[in-house]
Amino acid sequence: MTATLVLQDVARHFGGVPAVDKVSLQVPAGQITGLIGPNGAGKTTVVNLITGLLHLSSGKVLLDGRDVSRDEAPDLARAGVARTFQNIRLVPDASVLENVVAGFHRHEKAGLWANLLGLPSARAEAKWMNERAMALLERFGMTALAEHRAGGLSYGHQRRIEMMRALATEPRLLLLDEPVAGMNDAEAESLAGIFRSVAASGVAVLLIEHNMRFVMSLCSHLYVLASGRLIAEGQPDAVGRDPMVVEAYLGA
Amino acid sequence: MMNFFYTYQSLFDHILVYALLALSQYVVLRAGVFSLGTAGFAALGAYGCALLITKAGWPPFAAIVAGTMLGTLASALLAFPLSRLRGVFQAVATLALVQIVLSATQNWVSVTNGALGVNGIPKVAGTGVLLSVVVVVVLLLVAMGRYSVGRAMDVIREDETVAVSLGISVPYYHRIAFILSGLLAGLGGALQATSSYAITPGEFGFGMLVATLAMVVLGGRTSVWGALVGAAILTTLPELFRVFADYRNVVQGILLLLVIVYLPRGVADTVIAMLRDRRLRRRATPLPADPVVGDPASTGAPPVNPSIDAGVHA
């Protein structure tokens, strides 16, 4: 069975300088795959290439076997590709609930006029989305904060809101860009539980992280990126002991 | 009491017309479209309506509808190319539009009577008509803001990258906002024509452009109330205080500067946010610490990291 996400020799240059060079990887459904590497290795660039925010210089991206290399970002999002951002990007003045509900956009069925005029179908849909969003909040333990201003909450809470929003899209592929950066171990561990359950429900998860320890316990397969190139891949233990990987991290 | 009302009736009418124009400006700014074209579409609506009544003998209400349609059609045509632009470019393009319409109304004398304007427009848009129109428009806009269109616009305005990553088609919502704005402006212009007996090109120039922008900046661009509050304040101030009337431009200028630097969300939006925060604080229990997910005893857990869990800011 083909993996949900396949990258074939993906490359991206910026005026002759390769930011990402001949990267090939696979992210199968139901597992957590890790993409690690020192700072500046190009991990976020890879994510941007996958989600269509950056165009590929060469190579192919396949989503469930379909070539999506030329697809635009909104199309990829509608096809079930969700991501979180390295620097948290929420609507600070909107409530937690409103932020999460935004993620349901791709599932909206009520037409434009129904929404413009506030017809029953739009209201029913809004109610349904609110309920689903509250369910997500419950899963993340934040129901008491539903009405609070997202911008005024703690870092840990904001990371969760981003996560909930990404999950609201019910993705096939979830890209997590350094989701536990700046968290202590206990907080990170609680999020890890959620990642595991998301993967278990059949989603393909690509975890981009800088923190080796966190990644070890969570991922079934690892890719290591350094200076835009893949320098190692395989089982976490083996990769962790690979001398090239150790050097890349120590040298960084 | 009624005496008071009659004395200020024309001021009230003026507020209502400008409320429509401010709402037209609000709609685009809420969606993150930096259009300054309200005055241009208002001119089209006003002249379309006025000329149909005075030169073609149309019945006034039909002319109002036609004027509105003219504004809507123009904005619909322009919405497509304009939705490909961003920020500064949209601003300059719509500014050019206002200038083009202004030039046309001033120079196409055979049709528009040039700088003398159009006179003798029957006053069919009395206070009752204006009030009903504004109420209906406000209801529709509040509904729009509450459901998918408003939500999508908010995300687009705040962070276009996020909107795109959630599958929201930015050009589509930009177009909707722009066309709605043209409709409201056209309507406002037509009603201005039919509530003040005469129109001149100068009314729809940069004075109107700046005024409507100032109203939305002052009141707030994320909620309908912002536009209404802004329109009410800026239309009333010159009447209440002579000094504001004489120095209208300076006041608007200083207001714009002070508000955008120190109170960027505008008066109404800031007040709404403050009220909401106060309501939450009064009702809520102390903020729970970052709970360990899935742990049923989480609400009793001690804070994991007190320095990070700083809690809600006012």
Place this chain on the structure above:
Amino acid sequence: MLMQQLLNGVVVGSVYALFALGFTLLFGVNHIMNMAHGSVFMWGAFAGLYAVTMLDAPIYVALLIAMLAGGLVSVALDVFAFRPLRRRNAPEFSAIVASIGADLVLLAIAQKVSNTAVMRFPFDAFPVVVYTVFGLRIQLLQLVIIGLVVAMVFGLVWYLYRTTFGQRIRSVAYSEQTSRLLGINPGPVNMQVFLISGALAGMAGVLIGLVFNSVHFAMGEPLLLRAFVIIILGGLGSIPGALIAGLAIGIVQTLAVAYVSSGVAEAVVFVALFIVILVKPTGLFGQSTAAMRIQRA
């Protein structure tokens, strides 16, 4: 006759280019569309005029005073309007709104001071000397204007490309973040840019005041609108673009006024702007940064 009008067009166009240069410099470095730039220009013209009429200053001194005034007003704009916004990382929208507000204030003050009068430079402010070459009437004023503009452009280019200050300016224009990392403090750089662009605008103010024989509190607005056309046509942030487009607009406008009518000339300029924005917003020489910037920092 045509040659005469072409000459007039080149003269006017070169002053437009001077004004647009300051405008495009601001955009290139700060990504700001300074809507108050027209009023900076106007205040420069006023300063130059009052220098001549009240201080009996010779025209070249008046020119220097105009440049100084323009530079100072421009820096004041930065300090009071743009800097606080930059500190807050406010969106583009806020900067434009703030500049509109500042523009209104500058206009109102000038209107009050001048009592809405249309003033002119005294007849003897600049020697009236006319050369006739091959049937073409060339005024000394016209030659001086062209000379000044050329000198200013060379000066600006030399400053930007041959001095350390200029290097810093170009570095901040390229990327403020990187420049900070390299130890360049953007504060003084921004101030220099505002100063230079204001000085250029101030000089343009006096020159236009001399060419069209009128100084009026609303003289900046039509110039600002033309500047939009010029920098978008020529490409935002592009110096050669501003020059070539400036000359082009000056020539087109002069010919249109001479052979058709001034009303039509206005309209033509704006329709041109509209079309250019819609078809190729990056202009003839601009960078591709004008395209949809999906990724914010």
